Amino acid sequence: MTDNTIKEIVRAALVSADTGEFDAERSMDELEELSATAGVEVAARVIQKRPAPDSATVIGSGRLEELAEQAKALELNLIIFDCELTANQTRNIERILDIRVIDRTTLILDIFAGRARTKEGRLQVELAQQKYRLPRLAGKGVELSRLGGGIGTRGPGESKLETDKRHIRRRIEALEAELKELERRRELHRARRKKDGVLCAAIVGYTNVGKSTLLNALTDAGVLAENKLFATLDVTSRAIELPDGRSVMLIDTVGLIRRLPHNLVEAFKSTLEEAANADIIINLIDISADDAEEQTKVTEEVLKDLGCDGIPRIDVLNKCDKLPESENIKCDDRTVKISAKQGKGFDDLLDCIARNLPETAVRGKFIIPYDKTSIINTIRIDGKIFSEEYLPEGTLIDAIVDKKVFHLAEEYRT
16 A cells, blocks of 8 residues: 555545646546545546646646635645656645645555455555655655664665665565566466367456456356446456357456556556457447547557457447437447346357357267267367267267367268
């Protein structure tokens, strides 16, 4: 947890410098959603158009003085900036406002810290927090630059700032080592899945598009599904059966967000890499969102960065129940519309997954001679047998045969 925790915060103002680099209003809407997720009540929003952010205070000092008066009138106890603040900017702004100030990244980190459940998730959050905190120690004030002589903690003449930096660097190294070991284990699991012929489908998409709701509806996974940003931070996987008889492992991934701070992307890359190792990507889109197209672009950019270009992908248009009946959405072989909440369109979705999954097995009927029953045992191990019937000339089976062993049964296909 950073020292910028916001657990007791009740009322806040959101502040942004609109330089034309991105849609400031839309970004502030998202910041308000993030604030609600963190339990913050937003009482005011301030957007100042500027050619560039002020290097000392982001927005102009005159506007900050006005905000100080507004904060007193509204009884605010937190200001949240819709950007990443330097330590000096935070100190300068707090001096003028006399109120605690945090930035967008700190807010997201706080949400992440409260929602990570697995060991890996918690380690990733702490690593992101420590990396974010390190360069900002210098602006924390004179108390961090005093010399001290704590037993066993400081070198001769070492300042508290230097000591704190040394401790944080050591913690970062320890966290990275732990995460590397967990990544090694996950690679072994992936290799085992590949060896065993387990097919994987990664559910990706913008935060709050309904990924966990879909996973719960399809598999009864019991994953937390809330109408909040970043409801799921940890990887959850569950197996389902497709209409063609094949099984596929559905993997839920962390939701994406526009302008996600770089160190957070890095911290959760291992989680997102499940998509890069999947056999198919299920790109879930909230078709009812006003900015659905922009959200999709954010997802596509991240998938491209992860090297997912060559992996089959289907677009799943969720929350279609929220659209007017008159709105006609065209679907094709790689696009389906569903309502995860209402359980609509699941048959079409499963058919679409089956159609677009790489063909790793063949389903068919085979009459296996009685002197070749070892073939049936091989099919049973690497595939799936739906029915067996004993005929004079051999055993008639309806089965899924893995491509690796299909050559053994191919001549007996009926």
